[in-house]
Amino acid sequence: MNGVRKAQTSPARSRFRDEDLPGYLFMAPWILGFLLFTLGPTLASLGLAFTKFDLLSPPQWIGVDNFTFMFTQDQRFWNALRVTFVYLLLEVPLKLAFALAIAMAMDKGIRGGDLYRALFYVPSLLGGSVAIAVLWRQLFQGDGVVNQVLLWLFGVQGPSWISNPETSLYTLVILAVWQFGSPMIIFLAGLRQIPAELYEAASIDGATRWKQFWRITLPLLAPVLFFNIVFQTIEAFKAFTPAFIISGGTGGPVDSTLFYTLYLYQEAFAHFRMGYASALAWVLLVIIGVCTTLSFLASKYWVFYEDER
Amino acid sequence: MSAEAGPGQVGSEPTIVGVIARHVLLIAGSVLMLYPLLWMLASSFKPEAGIFSNLSLIPPSLNPKNYIDGWNALEVSFSRFYWNSFLIAILVVIGNVMSCSLTAYAFARLRFRGRNILFALMMMTLMLPYHVTLIPQYVLFLNIGWIDTILPLVVPKFLAVDAFFIFLMVQFFRGLPRELDEAAKIDGCGPWRIYWMIILPLSKPVLATAAIFSFLWTWNDFFGPLIYLNDISRYTVPLALRAFVDSTGTSAWGQLFAMSTLAIAPIFLFFLLFQRLIIRGVAMSGLKG
Structure with missing residues (x-):
């Protein structure tokens, strides 16, 4: 109710606010998926790229060794x-x-x-x-x-x-x-x-x-x-x-x-x-x-x- | 003379010779394109010994022996693999259509802070090769005990990870007249009812396109099941085919072709039923891309 009245007084700004909550609710699955399955893993794999990791023991930091080996040997x-x-x-x-x-x-x-x-x-x-x-x-x-x-x-x-x-x-x-x-x-x-x-x-x-x-x-x-x-x-x-x-x-x-x-x-x-x-x-x-x-x-x-x- | 007939023909009527030349080219081309598939179909009915020496597309008889033997050639029968494939594909279709349409509606119709940044991020994920997220995802699923279940193949789809479908739907939703939303808003409809009662019913073509491609891609997918499914009773049809190749080597081509034919049969069925939507979907992805 309140939102509708506001929208009539200053349309652009307040309408914007009104749709914030529904916007994020509709987006919620995507946001969750993006964080869990895209952004998170992308950053994690960047980190893992500088480690030695065989799934059995925790990743071990080895600096740029992976890349040096890749490019030179x-x-x-x-x-x-x-x-x-x-x-x-x-x-x-x-x-x-x-x-x-x-x-x-x-x-x-x-x-x-x-x-x-x-x-x-x-x-x-x-x-x-x-x-x-x-x-x-x-x-x-x-x-x-x-x-x-x-x-x-x-x-x-x-x-x-x-x-x-x-x-x-x-x-x-x-x-x-x-x-x-x-x-x-x-x-x-x-x-x-x-x-x-x-x-x-x-x-x-x-x-x-x-x-x-x-x-x-x-x-x-x-x-x-x-x-x-x-x-x-x-x-x-x-x-x-x-x-x-x-x-x-x-x-x-x-x-x-x-x-x-x-x-x-x-x-x-x-x-x-x-x-x-x-x-x-x-x-x-x-x-x-x-x-x-x-x-x-x-x-x-x-x-x-x-x-x- | 044929110079006037070909592609982008000169304004006036194309000549008969030119038209015939194009038909000859196209018919010869389609025969060449389809020959391998038809040959596989024909060979799936031939007795084992007759396959290689025979280039013909007409099997000596319609003997279903290869189909019967192939169906039960592995320790688990293909009924099981079909069910597994089908279950995964249906769940992926449901997940994609639901989650991607919600997201696309928000992008196309709602104005909220950060929308443009999120949209840009979504478009970037279109370009991202899945290899980059593969290993951490695998580690995640391993830690929560989802390896050798269908969950890693299905659950992410309920969280709108297939950005391509979001993009397709955003394009479509934007084309729907905004006056409809405005009218509904005046009548007191909130965003949910506008989405559910106005946008979705008007968007059947794009929803169907997304559903069809989700099904086809999932049905064909080999890499995902290869990584996440270990036990043969959970195999999908492509994984089972691969196990079949590995176990028989080159000794049972007839059965192998029979099972390969069955593996791609649902895809053909889909194409026969939904040809228009599939072709329009492909064309849409290229225009305004």
Whole structure:
């Protein structure tokens, strides 16, 4: 009652106060969850990163030893970084290229567009599921489907792609690229917002399709493209299940599929080096943070939003 | 000629040849995309010896032997794993929809001090890789005796830890006309009744989207159960599949494919039923992101 009257006399300030209590009540689950499961653990893992901790005895402060060891002596750390970056640098551009190409092929006035969209999206629906990793393991093994097809088409006997360290990582890249459905749908939504008149005007002026792509489609799609790059990059850093299932949890053969996350998992839950794993987690956080910041800075030069013009 | 037909076609009518070329490309593409899945389905009906030599998508007969053998191949039957997976997924759906909609309502509609800072914090958690919180969370759950129960997988969801859904709902709630709230307020409705009787009933699409994605992601999740569940009787379907791979190696592909097919069957069912919501949800996450 009182609040209502106050609101009428000085609307802005007192209404603010009125909704404080309900605001915090509605927010209570989130605030509790944030403190218990996000902020608390994040700070705790920063602390643990400077300790030696095996779960059995209390954490033991060792200063920056975890980081010195990681950067100067830990070959597997550097290898995991290399594997992750090779994977990411191949997977993200290829996935986005397929996503954009297929989105453009099914954009505008093609019959059955919705059906195609659904069919191409199906693999992405299955995400990092174990079932798909199991299937992949069969497809790319020595007598798997891929080699059967190669034999049938070209008469060549292919190697066992998953047990050869030279090729094993690429089978995971193919798996990820196969699941290009999400960025494809996002591209499609973006393409549908580009006014058709732009293309009409351009073609009257004699612009080729190639030119229209570079001068109209790509610039107007830049915000969507940027979102896809950032999002897919973060996802690629987090990839875990396919590598785990296909390599039987080892990241093998000879660590060729040892993703950063897989290495972190092994350190934490196979060797119970919780302090070291926390340090690895924080290094990952910093790497992702730096990559995201850099892409935001770079985006100033190539991404322009509608309302900025 | 086909130059006029492709994507972003030139204003005038696309040529027939161009349209056919696009259809050919799209059909060939979808066949290639779906072949591995269809082959897995077909192979799950083939006798063990016939799987590798056979690229065909038509099994010789619809013999359910692999399904029956696979279902009971581990010491605990897949009925149990299905129930475990289903229970976790349903609880996560309930938790996410309840807690995230409460939070999103506060962000979208209530004005309270510190709201902007809290919103910024919430957005930051979207970017945070779960690895950073993983180990302290594990230690916490270990200390309160929750390891090898489903609680670590479920309880946090009741505290709105999935910021993505909050974000999705805030976007949606903001799009609802404020006049409705104002009118209800004049009629003497408090925030709770506005949330319960006005906002929620109008927000079925976004609530359904959140529920569907919660279910799909939880159903597929491997990492969480891998860390928190130890006893085979508590395994989810993905964990059971992994145990199946480890125990049979490469000797029982037919059964393995049968169980893999069953593992992803609910996902397909969801897609058939809720295709529109799923696709719109994906598109929404990318626009205005």
